[in-house]
Amino acid sequence: MGSRSRCAEGAVKAGRGYPTQPAPAGGYSSWVRDTSVGVYVHVPFCERVCPYCDFPVVAARRLEPEREEQYVDALLSELERRRADFGGLHLESVYLGGGTPALLQVESVSKLVAAVRAAFTGRPAEVTLEVNPSTVERERLPGFRAAGVDRLSIGIQSFDDAVLKRLGRAHRADAGRATLAAARGAGFDNVSLDLIVAVPDQSQAQVEADLAETLRFGPEHVSAYALTVEPGTPYARGVEHGVLRLPSEEVGVRMLETLPRRLAGAGLEPYEISSYARPGFESQHNRRYWERTPVLGLGMGAWSIEPRSPGAPHGARRRNLRSLAAYLERAAAGGEAREGETEILEPATARGEAAFLALRTRRGLDAARFAEEFGAPPRRFFAAAIARAAGAGLLEEGPGGDLRLTARGRLVSDSVFEAFVEASGRPSD
Ligand code: SF4
Structure with missing residues (x-):
């Protein structure tokens, strides 16, 4: 089934994996x-x-x-x-x-x-x-x-x-x-x-x-x-x-x-x-x-999405320490609360995430906008995943290559997302 149960609405708050998910008015x-x-x-x-x-x-x-x-x-x-x-x-x-x-x-x-x-x-x-x-x-x-x-x-x-x-x-x-x-x-x-x-x-x-x-x-x-x-x-x-x-x-x-x-x-x-x-x-x-825009996450286990920079054109993310004692200790010492290293997103990872995050939304994945960031439209990277999901009636592809989940696709979205993430690094030709 499609989504994960949570305490309250906060998209990806802390600790449980990174934000898994679409497109602003500006694209x-x-x-x-x-x-x-x-x-x-x-x-x-x-x-x-x-x-x-x-x-x-x-x-x-x-x-x-x-x-x-x-x-x-x-x-x-x-x-x-x-x-x-x-x-x-x-x-x-x-x-x-x-x-x-x-x-x-x-x-x-x-x-x-x-x-x-x-x-x-x-x-x-x-x-x-x-x-x-x-x-x-x-x-x-x-x-x-x-x-x-x-x-x-x-x-x-x-x-x-x-x-x-x-x-x-x-x-x-x-x-x-x-x-x-x-x-x-x-x-x-x-x-x-x-x-x-x-x-x-x-x-x-x-x-x-x-x-x-x-x-x-x-x-x-x-x-x-x-x-x-x-x-x-x-x-x-x-x-x-x-x-x-x-x-x-x-x-x-x-x-x-x-x-x-x-x-x-x-x-x-x-x-x-x-x-x-x-x-x-x-x-x-x-x-x-869903739009992969900057979020400063404060507190134990919180994720941050760092602003884009020349060294991280597709963004970067980091997570804070997940132990309360360790978080407090680090704060008291005036040190960084980060756990491990900041992850700079590789283009392949960013493509997969951009795709499935956009597909979570009603608007779906805008092919032209995707191409603006990644140099080619979604079909260039996800042809097999698109064919499989469309064939199963889970995904619709518009004439310009825009992609949206169907009503049935929204109910079993995880299976579609997995296919996109698996295919994210491999151009289709
Ligand atoms: S965050 Fe607290 S209230 Fe919400 S599900 Fe977890 S334990 Fe329950």
């Missing part, structure tokens, strides 16, 4: 010349660790003030060290993800948002905060709004207690409803809600009920994923030992098919495989990953 050339930056701030603490989660997270039933202060100080010093690497770029988006960043006190969030804004020129188009449905976070929503947060991404996942329990989530459906009401009460008019489908024992009727309640609330944005079992998680062990039974591929696909039908029918347009928005409410921050 590929504007990717190369992009003069803006998005800042992602990773806050790893969670009330408890969900059994399917493989993000870099740390269980913290209570986040002690000293621990919070130490982490926020580390983030601020990292920002100070790294801002020059993104010098001259104007700030387009700020995203506080995790983990559960809304476990931070309002003062900490306020300090972080103010510091990021002061570090760059420009006024961000959106400042998003991920929130889980807990009482403590709910009570802080008015404070977060006053601190400059203007968009919430709420980890609802389901409105069904049995599904939430099966997911091992800390919250129950009523807490989700209370958080949504509190978000509107606090003045948030840009709310994204996360849903997970294809959960063990979940029925089609439960998915329909979750969608109906989602639409009654009327969010501006929805991120909806099929549950993915990541190796090494308690969920993976449960499946291995037969304790958890995932829905069959057929049932999972049927659930995924329901999403665009119900959401688009209510005005939430699918603009990316897992993302639905009312016009004008598409996530600006996630768009950056």
Whole structure:
């Protein structure tokens, strides 16, 4: 099935592989010349660790003030060290993800948002905060709004207690409803809600009920994923030992098919495989990953997409240390939080990524723009993958070589993407 399940919407937040994903109004050339930056701030603490989660997270039933202060100080010093690497770029988006960043006190969030804004020129188009449905976070929503947060991404996942329990989530459906009401009460008019489908024992009727309640609330944005079992998680062990039974591929696909039908029918347009928005409410921050434009990732395990340069014409990326202790230690010593070396993208890697990231979006892969960056249109590099996917009814090729997934292709997108990545280095003739 198509997408990966996540805690909340942040495209590629930290730790789990690099952004895997399309095209700005200005096209590929504007990717190369992009003069803006998005800042992602990773806050790893969670009330408890969900059994399917493989993000870099740390269980913290209570986040002690000293621990919070130490982490926020580390983030601020990292920002100070790294801002020059993104010098001259104007700030387009700020995203506080995790983990559960809304476990931070309002003062900490306020300090972080103010510091990021002061570090760059420009006024961000959106400042998003991920929130889980807990009482403590709910009570802080008015404070977060006053601190400059203007968009919430709420980890609802389901409105069904049995599904939430099966997911091992800390919250129950009523807490989700209370958080949504509190978000509107606090003045948030840009709310994204996360849903997970294809959960063990979940029925089609439960998915329909979750969608109906989602639409009654009327969010501006929805991120909806099929549950993915990541190796090494308690969920993976449960499946291995037969304790958890995932829905069959057929049932999972049927659930995924329901999403665009119900959401688009209510005005939430699918603009990316897992993302639905009312016009004008598409996530600006996630768009950056799909477009391969600069992102400064701060915090334990966070990824950065470095600005392009003559030495890295197709971009470069780096990831921070994934151990909290190591990250804090490095920050205290005033050192680099990077884990390993910065990876400069080879043309072949960049081609594969550009292709499949673009294919994630409704707009698809624009052949002329691809050629502008890579010297030849997609067919030059991906002829076999295109033929196979088109032959299977998963991909459409326009007269000018533009490529888009079909409705069926969107449901089994991973198989198409794999073929593109495998073929990325080899010209077809
Ligand atoms: S709340 Fe989200 S980030 Fe935290 S453990 Fe659960 S899935 Fe992972």
